[in-house]
Amino acid sequence: MNNRHPKIVRTAAALSIAGLTLAGCAGGDDAAGTTTLTIGYYAAAGSAADTTMQELVDEFREANPDVTVEVQSAPYVDFFKRLRTQVAGANAPDVWLSDGVLVQEFAARGSLRDLSEYAEQIDESDYIGVDLHRDQEGHLWGFPQAAQAPVLFYNAAMFEDAGLDAPTDDWTYEDLAEAARELTVDKNDDGRPEVYGFRAFTPGFTESWWPMIRAFGGEIIDDTRTEVTVDSAESEAALEWATEAIGPDGFAPDVVATESLGSVHELFANETVAMSFGIYARSQAALAGDVDFDVVRMPTGPSGDRGEIAIVNAWSVNAATTDAEADAAWEWIEYFSSEEPQTQWAELGEGIPINRAVAESDAFLGAETAPANRQAFLDALEEAEDMGENAVWSEYTAAIGDEITAAMSGDTTIADALSAGEQGAQESIDRFLASQE
Structure with a gap:
């Protein structure tokens, strides 16, 4: 990660929140000198991720007979719903x-x-992204499990068929727009292209408006992480x-159109769009397609910036x-982070080791x-910054995202969306701060 930037600041200290003491947990120690350890993770039952995780757990059991x-x-949504209750x-x-x-x-x-x-x-230094989970006081609240960073995915065959040079790391947003216009194809002139040059909208923001806003300064x-500045x-x-990218011309x-075409993450995989911002995990759908x-x-x-951001999933301890x-x-955690398990996990294609x-x-x-150019992900991670995480991250980012979606839908102006989004996001942070006084 790029440690030159002062923006990687953790919220647990920034919000001056006193730790709470919780009683009880799922594991325990027994009289025989063994320790019971309960490991929780999200994955669809029977999926490759679930199967590999179970295999790694079995290997850990064999290597640690005293545990x-x-x-x-559970699947992602169910896992975190249950976890918050737990x-x-x-x-x-x-x-x-x-x-x-x-x-x-x-x-x-x-x-x-x-x-x-x-x-x-x-x-x-042997691991990627450790600092993303450390606060200003030096507390480390999680240890990296797998990393993600958005890059530009492009359909090489479409570029070749159109006689266009493939994208490079030197591209600007102007270069992206120019190529995307060339790659947009409306064969029957009905105003609805069969292929679009780029996917610009998604209800999420890791692969859309967050890096865009940062790239524009x-x-x-x-x-x-207490003052919203998006407006x-x-x-x-x-x-x-x-x-302008999603406008009539x-x-x-x-x-x-994006929502009617199915999952936004499938548009590149089904060749509806020639280019898309995407994290490493999007490779799976493209390969399947x-x-x-x-x-x-x-x-x-x-701004001269790429707007690169990092999302590093982590193992956290109760x-x-x-x-x-x-x-x-x-x-x-040490076992999972070691070379052999990391190699096994890398084979899934779900995350960057x-x-x-x-x-x-x-x-x-x-x-x-x-x-082929997987180095792009590693280079992006070296320069990437965090995603403004704090105690109410889900709430404050939703407040901004809902307004931006409204603006992209034409239901409000961009100026009004940014103003309302900032206000709503700030209110969610302020409510939390007030609750800690």
Whole structure:
């Protein structure tokens, strides 16, 4: 990660939140000298991720006979719905896999154990993204599990058929727009292209308005993660670029068309769009669709920035664990982060390995499947910044995202959307701050 930027500031300290003490947990110690460790993770039952995780758990059990491992898993939405209930009821797993953007939410509510002393046992430079889960006071609230960073996906066959040079890392947003116009095809002149050059809209923001705003010189929230700053001329310029892209004379499907065409993450995989911002996990759908594709880094915006952002999922340890359970949880984290398990996990194609030795080896960079330019993801992660995580991240980002979607749909102006989005987001943060006084 790029440590030159002061923006990577963690909220648990920034909001000056006192830790809460929770009683009880899912694991325990028995009289025979073994420790019961409950591991929680999200994955669809029977999926490749679920199967691989179960295999890794079995290997961990065999290597650690003094640890009795129990597993709790569920699909993403169900997992976190249940987890929040478990945390409130003091019966959450001892260690769980957290979406990277949610770590600070649990930390700010006193639900996580500080892993700083454990991390002193390792060389943190051997791993990607550790600092993303550390606050200003040095508390480490999670340890990386897998990393993501958006890049520009492009359909190589479409570029070749159109006689266009493939994108490069030197591209700007102007270059992107120029090529996207050439790649937009309306064969029957009915005003509805069969192929669009680019996907600009998505209800999410990791692969749309967040990096766009940053590339145009705007910021969503300040360094303290307490002051929303999205309402700016730079943000407005970024959204004007996006709305022009989806306009009548544009090169991207509008909101209605995007939603009617199915999942936004399938548009590149089914070759409805020739280019799309996407995290590494989007490779899976493109491979399943047999798309001839590759990736380059995000284009450079008027600010001279690419707007690159990082999402690093993490293993977090329950604040209610005993020392023995926490020790066992750290053993699991160290095991999962080691080279062999990381190599096995990398083969799934779901995330970028956080073990640098694996990420920089042929296990990742030399994989036989597309994309060939996997180095683009690693380069993006080195320069990436966080996503403004704090205790109410889900709430405040939704307030902004809903307004931006309304603007992209033509239901409000960009200026009004940014103003209302900032106000709503700020209110959610202020409510939380007030509740801690």
